[in-house]
Amino acid sequence: MDRIAIIGGAQLNGSIPVSGAKNSAIKLMAASLLTDEPLRLTNMPRLADTRFLGKLLKRLGVEVTESDGPDGQQTLLHAAEITSGFAPYDLVRQMRASFNVLGPLVARSGQAKVSLPGGCTIGARPVDLHLQAIEALGAKIDLHEGYVYAQAPRGLKGAEITFPFVSVGATEHAMLAAVLADGVSVIHNAACEPELVDLQECLNAMGAKVEGAGTPTVTITGVARLHGATRAVIPDRIEMGTYAVAAAMAGGEVRLTNARPGLIDALLDKLKEAGAGVEQTADGCIIRRNGHRLEAVDIETAPFPGFATDLQAQFMALMTTAKGESRIRETIFENRFMHAPELMRLGADISVSGGEARVRGVEQLEGAEVMATDLRASVSLVIAGLVARGETTVSRIYHLDRGFERLEEKLGACGAQVRRIAGDGEPEL
Structure with missing residues (x-):
């Protein structure tokens, strides 16, 4: 499988499109399953x-066509007919969000058989709330x-x-199912992330009547x-935040374009507090x-508009060379400090106790061989490698390919010494 090698020490100067x-x-x-007419999505990332x-959508009967259009990368999805309501384990296990085809399939065709997504390296992430929402809408649910x-x-x-606690995935799933339901549905204690607003606007453009996304109701x-x-x-706020942290880590000046900085105010405030310039x-x-x-500086992860859990690993990497001691508290996932031991292989001074990590900044990190454990952890190691003395090699980067498009190209265009080392086969996911 592929690896990424970084030679540390180069500042970043230039522009990065998000x-x-x-x-x-x-x-x-997934919303394409709700209509027999084409859904055209522009500004589409090309990711694993x-x-x-x-x-998976092709397996269910959706025609999926990727192309470069006048608005950049686009994907045309056309579910003229649902030819199968079966989403098998070998496809759903590769990405948990695939489970969200359940609601649209039931809403449009009245039935579905979808694999449970299985375990996750960063925590249990159960789908109980998803099933409770679909059941509340009148579906009969059996597990077998x-x-x-x-x-x-x-x-x-x-x-x-009414969700007992905030869940982004369950809120999205309930919205996808309820748009074709007979009558009015109200979701209480809904997640407020901007991706939910994006989903609402897409569904409404398709003729749905959804109000309140971005609020708890x-x-x-x-x-x-x-x-x-x-x-x-919508532009990717996690990618935007990741490159903002990378620029603060390596030094220099980086302009992030096609971005909405208002979506990462919590991170930008912490970067300013740490001493980085933000304009x-x-x-x-x-x-x-x-x-x-x-x-x-200290951070504590929280649902939007708080500090995003998906930026916690990147910020930990930034704090490894900061002056003083920072405390990082993770409140969203119970097992999301797996990157800490890998950062310690680079010379970081980190101690973890329960949901809190203490990071004591060191003068210099040293390059080493490290291994990615999940999507956001993988890019935290790349960020640390930007300043580590010598060469850092990150393995198992198929995690990184799930969420970051052309990372080597974007960083390299700003002066980073980063390259991909081709492996001899695809990883088992």
Whole structure:
């Protein structure tokens, strides 16, 4: 399998265009199951995760066509007919978000058989809330031999859905199912992430009636059918934040374009507190650091608009060379410090106790061979490698390919010494 090698010490100077958001794109792709007309998505990232979902959608009867259009990379999805309601384990296991085809399949065709997604390296991430939402909408749910059998032969019905805790995936899934339900559905304690607003705008462009996304209460008035539409995927706030951290880590000046800095205010505030320069522009922001060492600052992950858990590993990498001690508290996932031991292989001074990590900044990291354990951990090691003395080699980067498009190209264009070392085969996922 491929590896990435980084020779540390080069500052970053230049521009990095931010790709479309993976976490939004895959839910918009699932929305194509809700209509027999084409859904055209622009600003589409080309990632392992979008390819995985495209493969599953084709299995269900969706025509999936990727191309370069006048608005950049685009994907045309056309589910003229649902030819299968079966989503097998060998496809769903490759990406947990594939499970979200369940609701659209039941909403449109009245039945589905979808594999449970299995385990996850960063925590349990159960789908109980997803199933409770689909059941509340009137579907009969049976679990058997690792599969969910869902039936609603007379269609779904509007319902009140109250989540005991905030879940982005369950909120998205409930929205996808409820748009074709008969009557009004109200989701209480809904997640407020911007990807949910993107989903609402896409569904409404298709003829749905959804209100309140981005707030704790989402109201959906069901419609008889949806039609085709064209929508641009929102810029990826996690990619934007990752490159902002990389620029602060390596030093120099990087302009992030096609970005919405308002989506990562919590991170940008912490970068300013640490001593990095942050300047907003018409289409993004500029991150600067020239010469001085950053100061250690504390963070605590939280649902949007708080500090994103998907940026925690990157920020930990940044703090490994900051002046002083920082405390990093993880409140979203119970097992999301697996990158800490790998950063310690580079010379970082980190101690982990439960949901908190203490990072004592060191003067210099040293290059070493390290291994990615999950998507965000993989890029944290690349960020650390940008300043480590000598060469850092990151293995198992298929994790990274799930969520970062042309990373070597984007960093290399700003002066980073980073290259991909081709392996001898695809990894077992």
